[in-house]
Amino acid sequence: MTSQPTDILESLLTSTHRLTRIAAQETGRTTSPAVWRTLSILTTDGDLRVGDLARASRVSQPTMTKLVRGLAEDELVKRIADTDDSRAWLIAITPKGTAALTEWRGQLADSLGDLFADLDDDDWAVLDRATSLLASRFSSRTDVRADTEAVFA
Amino acid sequence: MTSQPTDILESLLTSTHRLTRIAAQETGRTTSPAVWRTLSILTTDGDLRVGDLARASRVSQPTMTKLVRGLAEDELVKRIADTDDSRAWLIAITPKGTAALTEWRGQLADSLGDLFADLDDDDWAVLDRATSLLASRFSSRTDVRADTEAVFA
DNA sequence: CCAAGCTATATAGCTTGGCTATACACTAGT
DNA sequence: ACTAGTGTATAGCCAAGCTATATAGCTTGG
Numbered sequence: 457m458t459s460q461p462t463d464i465l466e467s468l469l470t471s472t473h474r475l476t477r478i479a480a481q482e483t484g485r486t487t488s489p490a491v492w493r494t495l496s497i498l499t500t501d502g503d504l505r506v507g508d509l510a511r512a513s514r515v516s517q518p519t520m521t522k523l524v525r526g527l528a529e530d531e532l533v534k535r536i537a538d539t540d541d542s543r544a545w546l547i548a549i550t551p552k553g554t555a556a557l558t559e560w561r562g563q564l565a566d567s568l569g570d571l572f573a574d575l576d577d578d579d580w581a582v583l584d585r586a587t588s589l590l591a592s593r594f595s596s597r598t599d600v601r602a603d604t605e606a607v608f609a
Numbered sequence: 610m611t612s613q614p615t616d617i618l619e620s621l622l623t624s625t626h627r628l629t630r631i632a633a634q635e636t637g638r639t640t641s642p643a644v645w646r647t648l649s650i651l652t653t654d655g656d657l658r659v660g661d662l663a664r665a666s667r668v669s670q671p672t673m674t675k676l677v678r679g680l681a682e683d684e685l686v687k688r689i690a691d692t693d694d695s696r697a698w699l700i701a702i703t704p705k706g707t708a709a710l711t712e713w714r715g716q717l718a719d720s721l722g723d724l725f726a727d728l729d730d731d732d733w734a735v736l737d738r739a740t741s742l743l744a745s746r747f748s749s750r751t752d753v754r755a756d757t758e759a760v761f762a
Numbered sequence: 763c764c765a766a767g768c769t770a771t772a773t774a775g776c777t778t779g780g781c782t783a784t785a786c787a788c789t790a791g792t
Numbered sequence: 793a794c795t796a797g798t799g800t801a802t803a804g805c806c807a808a809g810c811t812a813t814a815t816a817g818c819t820t821g822g
Contacts, residue, residue, distance in 0.1 A: 461718055461722075461725070461733060462714045462715060462717060462718035463714065464733065464736050464737050464740050465628075465714075465717045465718060465721060466645075466649070466710075466713070466714045466717055467649075467740045467741075467743075467744055468625065468628075468736065468739075468740045468743070469625060469628065469629055469632070469642070469645075469717070470645065470646055470649040471740065471743035471744050471746070471747065472621065472622060472625035472626075472743065473625075473629070473642045473646050474646060474666065474667060474746075474747055475618075475621075475622065475743065475746070476622055476626070477666065477667030477668060478667050479622070480667075481667055489622070489626045492619075492622075492623060493623055493626050493627060493630075496619070496620075496623040497627075513627065513630065514627060514630030514631050514633070514634055515630060557619075560619070561615045561616065561618075561619040562615055564615060564618045564619055564622070565613075565614055565615035565618060568618060569614075571746050572614070572746070575742070579742055580614060580617070582735060582738045582739050582742065583617050583621065583739050583742060584617050585735045585739075586621075586735050586736050586738075586739030586740075587617050587620045587621045587624065587739075589728070589732055589735065589736060590620075590621070590624035590625065590628065591620055591624050593624070593628070593724050593725070594624065594627055
C-alpha cells in the first residue's frame with residue numbers, strides 16, 4: 457500500500473526536521489536553518505530585494521530585514537543600492553557567503569555520512585529525484601502571491 | 610547525471626524548510642515544527658521519558674522539558690508517573706494530541722496541494738520511497754534496512 | 763507641481779525554540 | 793550511610809518568527 461500524500465508530506469517534513477537537528481548537533485554549528493535557507497535562495501535566484509527575498513523564503517519582511525542585518529554584519533551578504541528606487545536594496549551573496557554555504561554543505565555530508573552509510577546508489581538516486589521534485593516547486597513560478605512583478609532584474 | 614550526496618542533502622533540507630514556511634503561512638497556524646516533531650515521535654515510538662524524547666527529537670533535555678510543559682498545558686500530551694523511578698515521567702500523547710496531529714496532516718495536504726498538483730503517481734512513489742528512506746534513519750531500535758519493507762506492502 | 767496616497771524597508775515589542783549551566787531529587791554502589 | 797551518578801526542572805541568555813507601526817521615497821490627480 458502506497459502512503460497517502462498527506463502522510464508522505466507529514467513524514468517528509470518531520471523526518472527532515474529531525475535530520476536538521478542531528479546536523480546541528482553533530483556539526484556543533486549554531487548557524488540556523490534561516491541563514492542557509494536565505495543564502496541558498498540568493499545562490500539559486502541571484503540578487504533580490506529584501507521584500508522579494510522575504511517572499512521567497514516565506515517569512516515576513518521584518519524577519520528578513522533582521523536576518524539580512526545579521527548576515528551583512530558577518531559579511532555573508534552585501535547590500536547594493538537600487539538605482540531605480542532609493543528606498544530599496546538589492547541583497548547579494550558575497551564570496552564569503554558562498555564559501556560558508558559550501559562549507560556547511562560539506563559539514564552536512566560529514567556529519568550525516570554515517571547515518572546514510574548503508575544507502576546504495578539506487579537509494580541515492582531516489583533521494584536525488586525526490587529532492588529535485590521538491591526544489592522544482594520553488595523555481596520560477598508565478599508565485600501564488602499576486603504581486604511579484606520583478607523577481608528577475 | 611546524479612548529484613553528489615552533499616548537494617542532495619543540502620537541497621533536501623533547504624527545500625523542506627521552505628515547504629515548512631509555506632505550510633505555516635498557508636495554514637495560518639502558529640504550531641511550530643518542534644511541536645509536531647515531538648507529537649510525531651510519540652506517535653511512532655510510543656510513550657517516552659523526557660530524556661529519551663529529547664534524544665529522539667535531537668534537542669537538549671531542558672528544551673524538551675519546556676516543550677512538554679507547553680504540550681501538557683494544551684493537553685496534547687500527558688505525564689505518567691514512572692513507577693520504577695520516581696524522578697522520571699513517561700510522556701504520552703493524548704487523544705487530543707493525536708487529533709491535532711491528524712488535523713495538521715490534513716491542513717498540510719490542503720495547503721500544499723496546489724503546489725504538488727502536477728505530480729503524477731510515479732512522482733508520488735518517489736517521494737514516498739525517499740520519505741521512507743529518511744524515516745528509517747531514526748528507527749533506532751529495529752536497526753537498518755527498515756526502508757525495504759516500509760515502502761510498499 | 764505638490765499633497766495624498768502607495769510602497770520598500772526599518773523599528774519596537776512580543777512569543778517560542780534553542781542553548782548552557784546549574785539545582786534538585788532520587789537511585790545505586792561500596 | 794555516603795558518594796557518585798542519573799532524570800528532570802529552573803534560570804538566563806540568544807535567535808527566529810510574528811504583528812503593528814514608523815519612516816522614507818515613489819507616484820499620481822487635480
